[in-house]
Amino acid sequence: MPLLITAIAVVILILLISIWKMNTFIALIIVSAGAALAFGIPVEKVAATIESGIGGTLGHIALIFGLGAMLGRLVADAGGAQRIALTLINKFGEQKIQWAIFIASFIVGIAMFFEVGLVLLIPIVFSVAREMRVNPLYLGISMLSALLATHCFLPPHPGPTVIAGEYGADLGSVLTYGCIIAIPIVIICGPLFTKISQKIIPSAFEKVGDITALGTQKTFKDNEMPGFGVSLLTSMLPVILMMIATFASGIFSKGSFISNTISFIGNPSIAMLISILLAMYTMGIARNISIKDIMGSCYASISAIGMMLLIIGGGGAFKQVLIVGGVGNYIGELFVGTSLSPILLAWGVAAILRIALGSATVAALSTAGLVVPILSNYDVNLALVTLATGAGSSIASHVNDAGFWMVKEYFGLTLKETFATWTFMSTILSILGLIMLLCLDVFL
Known part of the structure; x- marks a missing residue:
């Protein structure tokens, strides 16, 4: 019955989001409430369970997520992202332009x-493509591939x-482990996969594309960029x-002044706070940008992720x-005594939910609700x-x-061309990630 109820809940969620085009957050809350009643959770505890899931999830990530959005917006609005991309493109030259795009996208994607x-980099990609007469x-x-890998593997x-x-x-x-696996995966799914795609679906590389829907993009002159x-x-x-905090934890004795100091600075929330303060100076004050405009960028970044935060909270409610x-x-009881790796289990559940639901974040959060209780049975x-x-996911x-x-x-692709490029690439990225994680597990 628990699995049947879960399956029905997922199907209803798919119908609400994909068929009836309901807002994802509202759909998650409706399905969470219905599933709670079906599981036999007392009526008077249903709301508390949903609130606990939302609060527990957002309470952990709201600070990191919010400051991360501000950091990205400040770097973009000051021209820092454009500077990174254009510098790497100029350094690598025409022959290795794909590698320049890959590295720039990976750095910006973090x-x-x-x-x-995507919205920030795609105008740069189209501009460079026109200049170099490539598709x-x-x-x-x-x-x-770089943006997808950083999205799925790397905090924040x-x-x-x-x-x-x-x-x-x-x-x-x-x-740390995310960087170890993400870099080689992006190399395979980026420059190398492009060569394969050109042979599999050559028509996709004849399209000119259209980014007019993005509107007029702000471009910076050289003296306007940091x-x-x-x-x-x-x-x-x-x-x-x-990363410094992670490596230092294995070098300095726990509880020492140096260890405590580095741990404090390397705590994700504190690291993001320090980074946003630096960005306010380097991307703002140092460039004679007023505090009002700096705060304007911060406000804009938060308003842009408001719905995403609600969706994450809704996913947390369903998980709870x-x-x-x-x-x-x-x-957990089904897997007692089995040798199935929880790494493979987590990947499989997330993959099924991703294909069914569409949202990588919702799929990942729903997977947590199924996997968390069984982790105590494994040394992983x-x-x-x-x-x-x-x-x-x-x-x-x-x-x-x-x-x-x-x-x-x-x-400007057809459905067939999009499946043969983007869908195929995301699938290869996912499978390579699993293979590399299973290999890492052998040595850790």
């Missing part, structure tokens, strides 16, 4: 959420940040601080209902389980995913 990074998709696949993006909190994984370890070094440091500082309803415990690295969930982006339609429309 500081910005997928949709924001936009020839450069676009490298950009898309919502998926890995939220799931790390739910599983109790160390966010610094998630970031320097490359300061732009790179500002964008990467959260990653640098969290699954836990309180006993679904996770039931699944929780950071790897977190990344496996992220990998599963990136698979097979198709017609129920907003990203699918953005790629299709901007690059």
Whole structure:
């Protein structure tokens, strides 16, 4: 019965979002309430369970998520992201332009959420493609693979940040292992996959694309942009601080002054706070931008992620209902005595939910509700389980995913061409992520 109720709840959620076009947050709350009643949770505790799921999820990530959005917006509005992209493009030259796009997108992708990074970088990709007389998709696949990998594997993006909190994984370890697997995956799914795609679906590389829907994009003159070094440091500082804390924990004795200081600075929330303060100076004050305009960028970034925060909260509510309803415990009993890796289990559940629901974040959060209760039965690295969930939630982006339609429309592709490029690439990225995580698990 627990699995049947869960399956019915997921089907209803799919119908509400995909068929009846209901707002995702509202659909999640309706399904969560209905599932809670079906699980036999007392009527007087249904609302409390939903509120607990929303509060528990947002309470952990709201600060990191909010400051991360502000950091990305400040870097973009000051021209820092454009400086990073253009500098790398100029350094690599025409022969290695794909690698320049890949590296620039990876760096920018760390500081910005997928949709924001896509809207910011795609005009640059189209501009460079025109200048070098190549098809936009020839450069676009490298950009898309980098943005998708950072979205699914690297904090402060919502998926890995939220799931790390739910599983109790160390966010610094998630970031470190995420970088280890993300970089080679993006190389394979970017420049190398582009060569394969040109042979599989050559018609996709003949389209000119259309980004007029993005409106007029702000472009900066050279003297209006901050320097490359300061732009790179500002964008990467959260990653640098969290990685330093992770490595330092294995060097300095726990409880020492140095260890405590580095741990404090490398705490994800404090690292983001330090980074946003630096960004306010390097991307604002140092460039004679008024505090009012700096705060304007911060306000704009938060308003842009408001609905995403609600959706994450709604996913947390559904996750909590699954836990309180006993679904996770039931699944745990099914797997008692089995040798199935929880890494493979988390990936599989997230992949199924991603294909069904479309949203990578909702799929990842729902997976947590099913997987968390069984983790105590296994001696497993929780950071790897977190990344496996992220990998599963990136698979097979198709017609129920907003990203699918953005790629299709901007690059002027047909449905067949979008499936053969974007959907195929996201699937390869997901499967490679699982393979590399299983390999890492052998050595950790």
